[in-house]
Every structure is written in C-alpha cells, then in structure tokens.
C-alpha cells in the first residue's frame with residue numbers, strides 16, 4: 145500500500161497535471177473562439193453577426209452548465225476520446241470542455257482591450273488580418289492574456305477538485321475520500337490548504353510574469 | 363485634370379460617407395471632389411466634426427466611402443482586392459494624433475514592423491530602421507519602449523515607421539495636435555524635409571492654422587462634410603471667399619472682427635510692401651488708424667494684411683476706397699463684401 149504522504153504527493157501531481165493539461169487544451173480550443181468573438185463582433189475587423197451569435201450562444205451555454213453536471217453529460221465523449229471515463233487523464237476532457245468557453249470570454253475581453261488606434265495603424269501599413277492578430281493583438285494584449293490565464297488556472301484547479309469526486313484523482317479525490325467518507329477532517333484540511341497553496345503559486349507566478357512582460361510601465 | 367507636370371496622386375470624385383448609427387444617419391462627407399498632385403503638401407483644415415479625419419481615411423480606405431470614387435497612385439481603391447489594397451498601403455503611410463505605436467515593442471521593432479509584414483528579412487529591416495531613426499534624430503533611443511518617450515519623440519518614431527516602406531504618400535491626421543510647440547516644429551521640420559528630399563506627397567489634416575501656414579502649399583477648408591474652398595495657402599488665407607473660410611481664418615489669426623462699417627481689412631501682396639502701402643495711404647488720403655497688422659509667411663510666399671479703422675466720415679471712406687482700388691489692393695468690409703480687381 146501507499147503511505148499517506150505518497151498519496152498526497154501523488155494527489156498534488158495529479159491536480160497539477162489535470163490543471164495544466166486542461167488549461168493548455170482549454171486555450172487550444174478557447175483562444176481561437178476568443179479571436180472569433182473579437183473579430184466577428186460588430187465593431188471587430190470582420191463583423192459577422194451570424195458567426196458571432198453562434199459562438200456567443202455556445203460559449204454562454206458552456207459557461208452556464210455546472211461543471212459536475214457537464215462532467216457526467218460528457219462521459220460518452222470522454223470514453224470516445226480517452227477510452228475510459230475515470231482517471232486524471234480522462235478528467236481532462238470535461239475540464240477542457242467546461243474551461244474553453246470561459247477561456248474564450250477571457251481572451252475576447254483581453255483582445256478587446258487592445259488600442260483600436262494601434263490596430264488601425266497596422267491596417268494603414270497594409271498588415272493582413274493574420275498579421276494583425278499575430279503581430280499586433282497577441283503582442284499588445286499579452287499582459288492581459290497572462291493575467292487571464294492565471295484566473296483560468298485557478299478556476300480549472302477548482303474544477304479539477306470536483307473531478308476528483310467521480311474518479312479523476314488528485315487532491316480533491318483525497319479530500320473527499322478522507323473527509324467525507326472516513327470523517328478524517330485533518331486530511332481533508334491538509335488537502336484544502338494544499339489546493340489554496342497551489343492557487344497562490346499560480347497567481348504569484350502568473351502575475352509576476354505578466355508584470356515582467358509589460359512594457360507600458362516605465 | 364492631369365497634365366504632364368502636375369500628376370494627380372490622389373483624386374476623389376463625389377466622395378460621400380454616411381455613418382449608420384443607432385441615432386440615425388450621420389453624413390460625414392458629402393460629394394467631396396479633390397485632386398492632390400505629386401510633391402504637394404496639402405492641408406485640410408476645418409472645425410471639429412467637419413469630416414477631416416473621415417476624408418483622409420478614405421484615401422487609404424480605412425474608411426470605405428458610401429459613394430463616389432477614390433483613386434490613389436493610379437488605382438481605384440474600390441476595385442482592389444484586399445491583398446492589392448494592402449500592397450498599395452505600403453505606399454500610402456499614415457501618422458496619427460495619438461501616435462499608435464506598439465506599446466509592447468521597442469522603438470526599433472516598431473520601425474521594423476511595416477518592413478517585417480511586407481516580407482523584409484529581420485536583419486535588413488533593422489538596418490533600414492536604424493537609418494530612419496537616425497533621420498528623425500532618435501538613433502540613440504532605438505532600444506527604448508514608447509512609454510519611455512515624450513510625445514514629440516513618439517511622433518518621430520511614428521514618422522520613421524511610416525517612412526520604412528518608402529511610401530509615395532504620407533497622410534497625417536492631426537499629427538501635431540497632441541504636441542507642445544517645440545515638438546510641433548521639430549515634427550513639421552521633418553515633414554518639410556522628407557517632402558523636399560524624398561519627394562513624398564503629404565496630406566495634413568489639422569485644426570491648427572499655424573501648421574498649414576508653416577508647411578502647406580495648398581489648403582482646403584472643410585465644413586459639414588463639404589469642401590468649402592480650396593487653393594494655394596496664401597490665397598485662401600488672405601482672401602477667403604466663403605463665410606466659413608473667413609470665420610476660420612479670422613479666428614485662426616485672432617483678427618479683430620469687421621463689425622462696423624468703418625473697419626476694413628486690406629491685403630497687400632509681398633512681405634515688405636505693407637508699411638509703405640499704409641504710409642502712402644495715410645499721406646495721400648488722410649488719417650486712418652491701424653487696429654491690426656501682420657505679415658503671413660507661407661512656403662509659397664508672403665502677404666501683409668492690415669485692419670484699418672476709418673474716421674466716421676462718408677467722404678473720407680469713399681476716398682480711401684477709391685485710393686485702394688486705384689492701387690489694385692484687395693480689401694473687404696463688414697459682411698464679407700470684397701473689393702478686388
């Protein structure tokens with residue numbers, strides 16, 4: 145058998161693994177959606193009411209579904225992609241699906257902060273849409289995007305603890321196993337404190353990077 | 363419109379722009395026709411909301427007109443594909459009131475930007491960018507970020523950036539409006555210089571008369587989306603022929619208003635002719651008092667103007683008018699009535 149320390153160390157690893165994995169794939173999915181929302185908005189560079197509306201509705205539905213329910217709903221999808229419905233890797237699927245719409249909104253609001261004048265200047269120089277997205281919007285909004293990513297990480301970490309409840313592993317699973325099923329409140333508290341510490345680490349590191357990369361501060 | 367030595371680089375025909383807003387339609391441009399020739403520094407002046415920015419933005423299709431035709435460097439902008447328009451835009455640079463530099467990029471990377479997007483290699487772009495920064499006097503700040511520069515320096519970076527793709531046209535929308543007088547004249551010096559040495563045609567949008575006076579060869583006065591008058595700077599400044607033009611010029615030079623029948627404004631061509639002309643008027647006709655006098659020096663020549671207060675004497679007034687007409691001087695009285703030959 146594993147010792148308790150082994151279990152907790154493993155729990156930390158699983159939590160970090162699920163969180164980073166889901167955040168990464170959440171961005172792979174959410175980032176393009178965020179760009180679509182910004183570009184197709186009626187004040188965007190390629191206004192397109194229909195596309196905007198569709199993505200808008202999909203992300204809103206995604207965001208309003210409670211995570212525990214979504215997790216159960218998408219079990220067939222999880223099984224289809226991962227071949228099984230339990231374990232940390234499998235938990236990444238519902239985590240990504242619930243994080244992507246939320247990330248799309250974060251990205252949208254970061255991109256919308258980019259000074260319209262700078263985009264216009266790039267247009268006046270003959271930059272293509274891709275060049276504006278890649279070389280102007282992404283660069284100018286990076287501070288805000290990184291700040292957003294730290295928010296996304298913390299939120300997804302919270303979700304990952306819930307994923308633990310249905311076999312996703314991680315600190316959440318340990319907390320529930322000991323605290324809820326065995327009434328060992330001490331272990332539960334240790335897990336809670338570890339979760340808080342992880343959130344803090346993500347926050348501090350994220351904010352530090354964001355500030356370091358911001359050239360608007362003299 | 364085009365002949366052998368005045369090739370029209372920018373030509374607008376009946377250009378209109380109507381903005382559809384929640385509160386209804388806003389007509390920003392109404393049937394504007396305009397020709398700007400190669401090598402000109404063309405000024406567009408008008409009150410806030412006159413449509414100046416909208417007009418200049420149609421010249422690179424940042425603003426797509428709702429009517430009419432825009433022809434730039436021989437191409438009808440409305441007929442170009444996106445790719446062709448982007449290619450053309452390498453030749454029509456623009457600078458802005460608020461500089462619009464990339465805040466997260468260094469000065470040199472900002473200048474490299476238009477080169478990189480048009481496919482120039484990184485090392486070549488940096489070499490060119492350094493030359494341009496030298497031209498605007500900022501070679502030593504190449505590694506700084508825009509946030510570390512003054513407004514005047516930022517605008518000089520923006521000019522270097524605009525010149526990077528070797529444009530034929532430079533559009534300036536209120537490029538000096540956010541700058542103090544020293545930075546303004548530094549920027550205007552650079553504009554004059556690049557017009558002269560590189561032959562770049564410049565369009566200057568401003569509400570500052572002094573800017574037009576210092577660099578423009580021709581000027582258009584805009585009001586309510588229309589061009590009210592257009593002509594050589596000295597001509598329009600000294601002899602505005604619409605009430606809007608008169609208003610803008612009188613305000614711009616802080617001239618005392620012609621609000622009584624006894625006040626007249628006399629224009630005397632040439633920069634040294636003003637004093638002798640008024641002296642001989644007083645000698646030949648009689649006592650008049652001088653309320654205001656100045657000499658306007660523009661890049662296309664100088665002229666003097668004087669606002670006279672006549673004694674309230676009908677005979678003397680007739681004599682003054684007769685004398686001025688005999689001398690061939692242009693003058694105007696209350697209500698904008700003009701005497702000239």
Ligand SMILES: Nc1ncnc2c1ncn2[C@@H]1O[C@H](COP(=O)(O)OP(=O)(O)OP(=O)(O)O)[C@@H](O)[C@H]1O
Nearest residue numbers: 381383388390409410411412413414415416417569
């Ligand atoms: N995107 C827009 N949507 C709606 N109305 C607009 C838009 N842009 C300009 N307008 C309107 O068009 C008119 C002309 O605006 P424009 O910005 O061209 O004036 P301007 O002469 O440049 O003024 P300023 O000196 O204040 O810059 C104004 O009434 C303005 O409110």
Ligand SMILES: [Mg+2]
Nearest residue numbers: 414415416536
């Ligand atoms: Mg304007």
